Amino acid sequence: MDLDNSTALLTDHYELTMVQAALRSGTAGRRAVFEVFARRLPEGRRYGVVAGTGRVLDAIERFRFGDAELEWLTGNGVVDAPTAEWLAGFRFSGDIWGYPEGECYFPESPIMVVEAPFAEAVLLETVVLSILNHDCAIASAASRMVNAAAGRPLIEMGARRTHEGAAVAAARAAYLAGFATTSDLEAGRRYGVPTAGTAAHAFTLLHDSERHAFRAQLASLGEGTTLLVDTYDVERAVRTAVELAGPSLGAVRIDSGDLGAVARRTRELLDSLGATDTRIVVTGDLDEYGIAALAAAPVDVYGVGTKLVTGSGAPTASLVYKLVARADSAEPDAPMRPVAKRSAGKPTRGGRKSALRRLDGHGVACAEVVSIGEPVLGPRERPLLVPLVRDGEVVGREPLTAARERHAAAVRELPPTALQLSAGDPAIPTEFVNAGPRP
Amino acid sequence: MDLDNSTALLTDHYELTMVQAALRSGTAGRRAVFEVFARRLPEGRRYGVVAGTGRVLDAIERFRFGDAELEWLTGNGVVDAPTAEWLAGFRFSGDIWGYPEGECYFPESPIMVVEAPFAEAVLLETVVLSILNHDCAIASAASRMVNAAAGRPLIEMGARRTHEGAAVAAARAAYLAGFATTSDLEAGRRYGVPTAGTAAHAFTLLHDSERHAFRAQLASLGEGTTLLVDTYDVERAVRTAVELAGPSLGAVRIDSGDLGAVARRTRELLDSLGATDTRIVVTGDLDEYGIAALAAAPVDVYGVGTKLVTGSGAPTASLVYKLVARADSAEPDAPMRPVAKRSAGKPTRGGRKSALRRLDGHGVACAEVVSIGEPVLGPRERPLLVPLVRDGEVVGREPLTAARERHAAAVRELPPTALQLSAGDPAIPTEFVNAGPRP
Structure with missing residues (x-):
C-alpha cells in the first residue's frame, strides 16, 4: 500500500498500545460507543459549524495498515507481533452517525457517534478529532465572516499563513461556510472549490513601472482582471489602471492603509473616470470585526x-x-452499559446520545435537545444525527455544495442573536433529557 | 507523476497567473531576489525559532507539474497553453540561502533568501510561507515551553487538536525545539521523532473495573508503563497501581484537577508505598505559563x-x-536593482540582505545585524545565512537532531531576558546597516 495514502499512522501512539493491551485482556471486541462533542464553544461564540465530515469519511476508508506501516510499528517496538497481525487485517466494520456537514452545533452536541468493537473505534480517535477540530474551527470562524459581510462575496486567501495541508482543508471549510472562492489551487482540484486570484506587489515591482506591470497583466488576463493599486500611490495607480484597461476594468485591490477611507476615495475616483462597474477588493488582516466595520464603505469583495x-x-x-x-x-x-469518567472538572455523561433541534412556532430554533436514549420527535423538532457509515461502508457521502446549502439554511433558522459578533452565550441552550432505554 | 507527491498545487492561484503574465511580457526571466522575514514577533515574544527548512527543501524537490496538475490547470482556465508548457518543464534552478533550522530569529531577520528567475521564485512563495509560518510558530511556542520546563522532559501530544498533516509537522517542530517525544506516529516514521504514549480514560472505562484495566495494561506493556490514575479517584487508583505493578511502576499520569496539588499528594503517596522511582506525568491544557507554575511541584514529565x-x-x-x-x-x-513597495503601514526595504549575530565579550548575543550588501565580519560576529539550494540542487539538508542541537545552543547564547515568559521586547535589537555593494 502506498504510504502517502494510508491515514493509519496519523494516530497517537497510545491508541495502538491500548489496542494491544485490550487484545490481550480479551476486551478489544467489546462493542463500544464513542461520541465527539465540545464541552463548550470558544469564548463568546454563539454557535459552531460542523465541517470535515466528508474528510473523515475519506480518512476512514484509507485507514489501513500496509506493510510499510506495520514494519515501522514492529521495528520500533510500538506493538507486538499479534497486534501487528490484527492491524494488518483491520477494516473498520462499525457504524457512524453524525450531524450532517454544514449543520450548526452547540455545547455537548454529539456531532459524531461511533459504534464498533472497542479496538476499531479507539483507533479512529486521533484522526477523527484532528480533522473535525481543525475544520470545525475554520468553518465556525468563516461563518461569522460570511454573516459580517452581509451578502458581499469573500475570497479565502490564507494558504500562506498555515500548514500547507491545513490550507487545503481550510479552503474547503470556508467554502462550506459561505465563502465564494479560494486562492488555494489544491482545494480547487481536490474539492472543487472555485479558485480566484489577483496579483501581488512583486509583480508590479518586477516591471519597470506600475504602468508596465498593469499593461502586462491586462495583456495576459484581460480587462476583467483585478489590478493591485497600492504598491506606490493608490490614486495614481487607479488612474493608470482605468487609462489602460478602460471603464470595464474588472476590479482593483487595496491591501493597506485605512481600507474604508481608501475604498471611498477609490470609488469616487473610479466613478469619476467612468469605471462605475469596476469593483473594489479589500484585503489586509481582515477578520469578522474588520469586515463588519467596512459595511458602509463601498467595498465589493473581501x-x-x-x-x-x-x-x-x-x-x-x-x-x-x-x-x-x-x-x-x-x-x-x-448488553451495553453507560460509562463515564469522574475526573475533576472534566466529567463525562455516560450513555449514548441522540440529538434534535427544537423550533418555535415561527420556525426559529429555540433549543438543542440532547437525550440519552431515543426520543419521540415532537412536531417542531428535527433529528440531527444521520447515518454516515453502516457496517463499515460509507453511506453518508455528499457533494460539498450540499453541505454549503445546508449551512446557509441552518444559520437562517437560528435566532437573530446568533448573528451578533459580540461575545455572548450560545444562540440556543442545550437541554438534556433522559428518554429512557432505546426501543 | 503521483498526485499525492507533487506540491505544485499547494500554491495560490495568482502565482500562476503572474507567471503567465510575466511570460507574455518578457519579464519572467528577470533574475529576482525574494526574502522571507517577519515584520515583528508575535505580541510580547522575545525571539522566534526557525523551523521547517528541511520540509521546505523536500517541498521544492517535489514541486513539479505532472500531467494531472496541468490538465486541471488548463481545464479550469487557470493558465493558458504556453504557460502550461512552461510549467511542464519547470524545475527550480536557482539558489536559496537561509538561517539554518533551529536558529533564533528577530524582527526583519531574512530567514530565507531565494534568488532565481522571477517566474521560478514567485511560484514557490505560497508553499514556502505555509511551511515556515506553521513550523516557526510551533517551534517558537515549543521553545518557550522547553525553557519553562527547566530540564524536565516534555511530550508533544497535540495531534488531535490540529489538522492531521499539521500535527506531523508540529511534532517535528516541537522536537526540534527540545521536546523529548511525540504521540504522533507519523512524525516518528517520517522524521524519526521518538514516540511515546500512556493510556486514555476510555481504556479504564472499557474494563469492568480500574483494577481490571490496570492489570490488562501491565500484562501487555510491562511495569514500566504509565498508568492513568484520574478516571475515578486518584488516591485509590495510585494505591491499586502500585499494588499491581509493584514499586517499579514506570509512571502515573494525572490529567485533571489542580495539577500541582494532586502531584504533591501523589508523590507523597507513591513514596509512602515505596514507589520512589515512579514518575509523575501531568497533562491537561498546559502552556508555558502552566508549566512554569508547576516548577516547584514534584512533576517529572509534562x-x-x-x-x-x-x-x-x-x-x-x-x-x-x-x-x-x-x-x-x-x-x-x-544589473540587479533594489525594489520596495511603499504601501501604507507595510513598506519593505529594497536590496538583498545579509545577516549576522553580534556577541559581546562574554559570548552573549547583543544584536541582530541585517545589512544590505555583504558586510565584513567582525571578530565577535557570526554569519547567519547558509546555502540551502545551489543551482536548483539541495545542498543544505541535515538530520533533524542537528537542528535540535543548534537550537539549544542558539538559546543558550541569548541574553537572560530571552527566557522571560512575560511579554516584552525582542531579546536583542535588530540593527540595519548599509554595507555597500556586494563584492
Whole structure:
C-alpha cells in the first residue's frame, strides 16, 4: 500500500498500545460507543459549524495498515507481533452517525457517534478529532465572516499563513461556510472549490513601472482582471489602471492603509473616470470585526487570509472523543452499559446520545435537545444525527455544495442573536433529557 | 507523476497567473531576489525559532507539474497553453540561502533568501510561507515551553487538536525545539521523532473495573508503563497501581484537577508505598505559563497538546515573502536593482540582505545585524545565512537532531531576558546597516 495514502499512522501512539493491551485482556471486541462533542464553544461564540465530515469519511476508508506501516510499528517496538497481525487485517466494520456537514452545533452536541468493537473505534480517535477540530474551527470562524459581510462575496486567501495541508482543508471549510472562492489551487482540484486570484506587489515591482506591470497583466488576463493599486500611490495607480484597461476594468485591490477611507476615495475616483462597474477588493488582516466595520464603505469583495485559517482567535474547536457506553463482554449480544469518567472538572455523561433541534412556532430554533436514549420527535423538532457509515461502508457521502446549502439554511433558522459578533452565550441552550432505554 | 507527491498545487492561484503574465511580457526571466522575514514577533515574544527548512527543501524537490496538475490547470482556465508548457518543464534552478533550522530569529531577520528567475521564485512563495509560518510558530511556542520546563522532559501530544498533516509537522517542530517525544506516529516514521504514549480514560472505562484495566495494561506493556490514575479517584487508583505493578511502576499520569496539588499528594503517596522511582506525568491544557507554575511541584514529565499545536496564542509566524531586488532585463548579466513597495503601514526595504549575530565579550548575543550588501565580519560576529539550494540542487539538508542541537545552543547564547515568559521586547535589537555593494 502506498504510504502517502494510508491515514493509519496519523494516530497517537497510545491508541495502538491500548489496542494491544485490550487484545490481550480479551476486551478489544467489546462493542463500544464513542461520541465527539465540545464541552463548550470558544469564548463568546454563539454557535459552531460542523465541517470535515466528508474528510473523515475519506480518512476512514484509507485507514489501513500496509506493510510499510506495520514494519515501522514492529521495528520500533510500538506493538507486538499479534497486534501487528490484527492491524494488518483491520477494516473498520462499525457504524457512524453524525450531524450532517454544514449543520450548526452547540455545547455537548454529539456531532459524531461511533459504534464498533472497542479496538476499531479507539483507533479512529486521533484522526477523527484532528480533522473535525481543525475544520470545525475554520468553518465556525468563516461563518461569522460570511454573516459580517452581509451578502458581499469573500475570497479565502490564507494558504500562506498555515500548514500547507491545513490550507487545503481550510479552503474547503470556508467554502462550506459561505465563502465564494479560494486562492488555494489544491482545494480547487481536490474539492472543487472555485479558485480566484489577483496579483501581488512583486509583480508590479518586477516591471519597470506600475504602468508596465498593469499593461502586462491586462495583456495576459484581460480587462476583467483585478489590478493591485497600492504598491506606490493608490490614486495614481487607479488612474493608470482605468487609462489602460478602460471603464470595464474588472476590479482593483487595496491591501493597506485605512481600507474604508481608501475604498471611498477609490470609488469616487473610479466613478469619476467612468469605471462605475469596476469593483473594489479589500484585503489586509481582515477578520469578522474588520469586515463588519467596512459595511458602509463601498467595498465589493473581501479577501481574508490569516484570521480565517487561524480560526479568528479559536484555532481548534476543542472537540473530544469520549467512550460513553460499552458492552459487558465481547459477545455480540452482550448488553451495553453507560460509562463515564469522574475526573475533576472534566466529567463525562455516560450513555449514548441522540440529538434534535427544537423550533418555535415561527420556525426559529429555540433549543438543542440532547437525550440519552431515543426520543419521540415532537412536531417542531428535527433529528440531527444521520447515518454516515453502516457496517463499515460509507453511506453518508455528499457533494460539498450540499453541505454549503445546508449551512446557509441552518444559520437562517437560528435566532437573530446568533448573528451578533459580540461575545455572548450560545444562540440556543442545550437541554438534556433522559428518554429512557432505546426501543 | 503521483498526485499525492507533487506540491505544485499547494500554491495560490495568482502565482500562476503572474507567471503567465510575466511570460507574455518578457519579464519572467528577470533574475529576482525574494526574502522571507517577519515584520515583528508575535505580541510580547522575545525571539522566534526557525523551523521547517528541511520540509521546505523536500517541498521544492517535489514541486513539479505532472500531467494531472496541468490538465486541471488548463481545464479550469487557470493558465493558458504556453504557460502550461512552461510549467511542464519547470524545475527550480536557482539558489536559496537561509538561517539554518533551529536558529533564533528577530524582527526583519531574512530567514530565507531565494534568488532565481522571477517566474521560478514567485511560484514557490505560497508553499514556502505555509511551511515556515506553521513550523516557526510551533517551534517558537515549543521553545518557550522547553525553557519553562527547566530540564524536565516534555511530550508533544497535540495531534488531535490540529489538522492531521499539521500535527506531523508540529511534532517535528516541537522536537526540534527540545521536546523529548511525540504521540504522533507519523512524525516518528517520517522524521524519526521518538514516540511515546500512556493510556486514555476510555481504556479504564472499557474494563469492568480500574483494577481490571490496570492489570490488562501491565500484562501487555510491562511495569514500566504509565498508568492513568484520574478516571475515578486518584488516591485509590495510585494505591491499586502500585499494588499491581509493584514499586517499579514506570509512571502515573494525572490529567485533571489542580495539577500541582494532586502531584504533591501523589508523590507523597507513591513514596509512602515505596514507589520512589515512579514518575509523575501531568497533562491537561498546559502552556508555558502552566508549566512554569508547576516548577516547584514534584512533576517529572509534562504532556502538552492544544497549546503547542496552536502556537500558544500565536498560530502563525506572520512571515512574508517579498521581492527586494530584480534585474533590469532577462539578460543573464543584467544589473540587479533594489525594489520596495511603499504601501501604507507595510513598506519593505529594497536590496538583498545579509545577516549576522553580534556577541559581546562574554559570548552573549547583543544584536541582530541585517545589512544590505555583504558586510565584513567582525571578530565577535557570526554569519547567519547558509546555502540551502545551489543551482536548483539541495545542498543544505541535515538530520533533524542537528537542528535540535543548534537550537539549544542558539538559546543558550541569548541574553537572560530571552527566557522571560512575560511579554516584552525582542531579546536583542535588530540593527540595519548599509554595507555597500556586494563584492
